[in-house]
Amino acid sequence: MRRCYLVCYDIRNDKRLRRVHKLMKAYGEPWQYSVFYCSLRSIDRVRLELALREEMNQKEDQVLIVDLGANEESARESSTFMGAGVPEAESGVVVI
Amino acid sequence: MTVEGVFLPSADTEQGAGVHRRVDRPSEAVAGPALRDKKPTSKLEEQDGDPDRPRAVRSLVLTSERLGLTATLDLAQIEGTTAVPVEYRKGRPRRSGQSVEPADEMMEEPRLLPGPEPWPTDRVQLGLQVLLLEESGYRVPEAYLYYSAEKLKLRVQVDDALRQQALAELEAAKRTSEGLRPPPLINDPRCPRCSLQPICLPDEINHQRLTSLTIDGRADGHPKEELTPRKLWPPRDDGIHVVLQREGVRVGVRGQAVRVTDKEGSVVRDLPLANIESLAVLGGVQVSTQALTVFADHEVPVAFMSSAGRLVAMMDPLGPTSAAVRAAQVRVLDRPDKALELARAVTIAKISNQRTLLMRNHASLPGRVPGDLQECMNAAERAMTVDELRGHEGNAAAIYFAHFAGMFKEGVKELGAQFDANGRQRRPPPDPVNAVLSFGYSMLTNECTAALRLASLEPTLGALHCTRPGRPALSLDLMEPFRPLIADSVAVSAFNRGELTEGHFLSTAAGCSLTDAGRKAFFAAYGRRMDTEVRHPVFEYRLSYRRMLMLHARLIAAWLLGEVPTLAFLTTR
Numbered sequence: 001m002r003r004c005y006l007v008c009y010d011i012r013n014d015k016r017l018r019r020v021h022k023l024m025k026a027y028g029e030p031w032q033y034s035v036f037y038c039s040l041r042s043i044d045r046v047r048l049e050l051a052l053r054e055e056m057n058q059k060e061d062q063v064l065i066v067d068l069g070a071n072e073e074s075a076r077e078s079s080t081f082m083g084a085g086v087p088e089a090e091s092g093v094v095v096i
Numbered sequence: 097m098t099v100e101g102v103f104l105p106s107a108d109t110e111q112g113a114g115v116h117r118r119v120d121r122p123s124e125a126v127a128g129p130a131l132r133d134k135k136p137t138s139k140l141e142e143q144d145g146d147p148d149r150p151r152a153v154r155s156l157v158l159t160s161e162r163l164g165l166t167a168t169l170d171l172a173q174i175e176g177t178t179a180v181p182v183e184y185r186k187g188r189p190r191r192s193g194q195s196v197e198p199a200d201e202m203m204e205e206p207r208l209l210p211g212p213e214p215w216p217t218d219r220v221q222l223g224l225q226v227l228l229l230e231e232s233g234y235r236v237p238e239a240y241l242y243y244s245a246e247k248l249k250l251r252v253q254v255d256d257a258l259r260q261q262a263l264a265e266l267e268a269a270k271r272t273s274e275g276l277r278p279p280p281l282i283n284d285p286r287c288p289r290c291s292l293q294p295i296c297l298p299d300e301i302n303h304q305r306l307t308s309l310t311i312d313g314r315a316d317g318h319p320k321e322e323l324t325p326r327k328l329w330p331p332r333d334d335g336i337h338v339v340l341q342r343e344g345v346r347v348g349v350r351g352q353a354v355r356v357t358d359k360e361g362s363v364v365r366d367l368p369l370a371n372i373e374s375l376a377v378l379g380g381v382q383v384s385t386q387a388l389t390v391f392a393d394h395e396v397p398v399a400f401m402s403s404a405g406r407l408v409a410m411m412d413p414l415g416p417t418s419a420a421v422r423a424a425q426v427r428v429l430d431r432p433d434k435a436l437e438l439a440r441a442v443t444i445a446k447i448s449n450q451r452t453l454l455m456r457n458h459a460s461l462p463g464r465v466p467g468d469l470q471e472c473m474n475a476a477e478r479a480m481t482v483d484e485l486r487g488h489e490g491n492a493a494a495i496y497f498a499h500f501a502g503m504f505k506e507g508v509k510e511l512g513a514q515f516d517a518n519g520r521q522r523r524p525p526p527d528p529v530n531a532v533l534s535f536g537y538s539m540l541t542n543e544c545t546a547a548l549r550l551a552s553l554e555p556t557l558g559a560l561h562c563t564r565p566g567r568p569a570l571s572l573d574l575m576e577p578f579r580p581l582i583a584d585s586v587a588v589s590a591f592n593r594g595e596l597t598e599g600h601f602l603s604t605a606a607g608c609s610l611t612d613a614g615r616k617a618f619f620a621a622y623g624r625r626m627d628t629e630v631r632h633p634v635f636e637y638r639l640s641y642r643r644m645l646m647l648h649a650r651l652i653a654a655w656l657l658g659e660v661p662t663l664a665f666l667t668t669r
Contacts, residue, residue, distance in 0.1 A: 002335070022351040023351065023352070025350070025351060025352070025366065025368060026351060026369045027368050027369075027370045028370070028371075029368065040370055041335075042106075043105060043106055043107040046107045046110040046114065048370075050110070050114040053114075094338045095341065095616045095619045096338070096341070096342055096345060096356055096364055096365060
């Protein structure tokens with residue numbers, strides 16, 4: 001069972017920012033600079049939180065995780081994009 | 097399970113590992129006071145010259161030959177010859193009047209009732225730690241449990257009751273580990289959140305133990321109402337199954353994001369690793385060693401196939417496979433009667449599913465066909481040897497494929513006629529329908545092999561199919577009931593809907609094969625089918641076909657271990 005999350009972060013140091021960004025790319029799709037959309041199993045959510053805790057500085061940085069519910073369709077539909085670049089959805093089988 | 101070394105991570109175990117991360121950093125070795133004179137003093141002690149300064153020692157490993165016990169203490173505060181162990185737990189303490197642990201942060205906060213007390217298992221663990229410390233010469237005046245979810249430190253009284261309880265549990269545990277694997281618990285509140293639940297399948301196995309099943313999944317005896325399996329299985333794993341088939345594509349990793357690039361080196365796709373459920377590589381595709389390592393770390397199975405879909409190799413993580421299951425498999429399948437039982441169960445389920453598919457989709461099925469297939473099923477039921485069974489299975493297949501083309505709609509009659517003229521042929525497939533069937537069966541074999549490996553079974557030792565080098569006999573056995581349900585059904589619907597057309601195939605002297613675009617179209621239809629949810633006729637919950645395969649592989653393992661008396665395979669109506 002996966003749930004969908006929006007993960008946003010404010011990191012105040014370039015080195016940590018790059019590392020957090022690299023980490024986030026393993027867990028979800030980048031929707032904006034420092035905003036990621038993730039669809040995670042409960043185990044991966046725990047792993048993500050632990051990994052973020054390792055990378056960020058608890059005093060200066062901040063991470064926000066918004067739970068968008070278990071329904072992927074409604075989670076995507078409830079976000080409205082204006083302007084450029086709507087990321088495409090991926091599910092099921094991806095054939096390349 | 098721990099005795100066999102089987103372990104599955106879950107959200108709870110990962111959380112626990114996170115809580116322990118700090119406390120588990122081993123600190124400098126200390127020797128017990130009994131050994132103090134023999135060991136060189138550590139640097140710390142030389143600096144302050146006071147060996148009795150209180151010090152917190154993390155990850156202290158103690159072993160006792162007498163008790164036959166080794167433990168890693170999370171933290172021990174050592175002051176001279178007294179030691180106080182502190183055990184870290186990720187959850188919450190027990191509140192009087194509660195029987196099960198409340199859910200974690202993801203659920204609503206439980207009401208905090210008065211009087212936190214340690215869980216009995218935690219008490220026993222601490223008791224054993226006390227015994228070990230005392231054995232190595234320390235005096236243990238008190239002990240603590242630290243519950244991380246509430247940041248609460250509980251003091252545990254060290255007395256004889258604690259020591260007795262710990263010793264009694266230790267003896268009981270040793271007795272348990274000597275025998276065979278005990279049967280799963282019945283309706284236990286601890287099962288739903290246990291990480292080993294998909295291996296143990298407590299409800300499903302108890303359900304099968306208590307009702308011996310007829311072949312078509314009807315229960316003979318009425319199971320007690322409370323034994324209908326709770327739906328413990330996650331209903332869907334909406335991950336993505338990645339299939340790479342374009343010539344010259346490369347797969348690498350950037351950190352832990354999977355990057356797919358084409359011949360020119362431009363990025364085709366970036367995929368988050370957490371979303372990937374499995375990876376299939378067809379033909380000339382490059383996968384970097386780093387990527388393979390990362391897939392192995394995250395337990396993503398990778399299947400390497402020829403461009404025609406034949407499974408060449410499979411990489412699955414060297415996870416802890418249970419040797420007990422494999423030993424049971426060799427022992428049980430060596431007995432002709434047991435091998436026949438498994439072969440019979442898969443054959444009858446397959447013929448039943450073939451009959452259902454024909455009756456559902458054939459526009460003008462001759463009236464005697466369902467009866468003939470029913471006859472084959474009855475004959476298979478009575479078969480005395482596996483050879484005889486193969487005969488009945490062959491008869492049923494002949495009848496089934498003779499009428500197979502009748503399932504194609506008006507627009508694709510021509511393809512159907514080609515198939516009719518050729519019949520079912522494999523090497524090489526002469527026409528598009530045969531090509532799609534062969535390709536579908538290959539994919540299904542791969543899925544079955546992966547499912548068996550996950551259930552710690554050896555794919556090459558089967559019952560209905562003879563064991564030959566490089567032939568995944570048990571995968572073919574497991575796949576039989578699913579051939580009509582998945583591969584045949586995909587072939588019929590893909591042609592009928594016009595997803596696959598003449599243009600998707602290449603006919604050469606070496607037979608008919610799918611083009612790139614054809615494979616893409618096939619995988620779209622196949623993926624949809626695999627994600628279709630069906631209701632299990634016995635357990636009554638809905639699972640996707642992909643998880644059905646896994647469930648059946650586990651049930652075969654349970655049957656081999658003698659946990660389940662009869663086998664029943666999925667049949668649809």
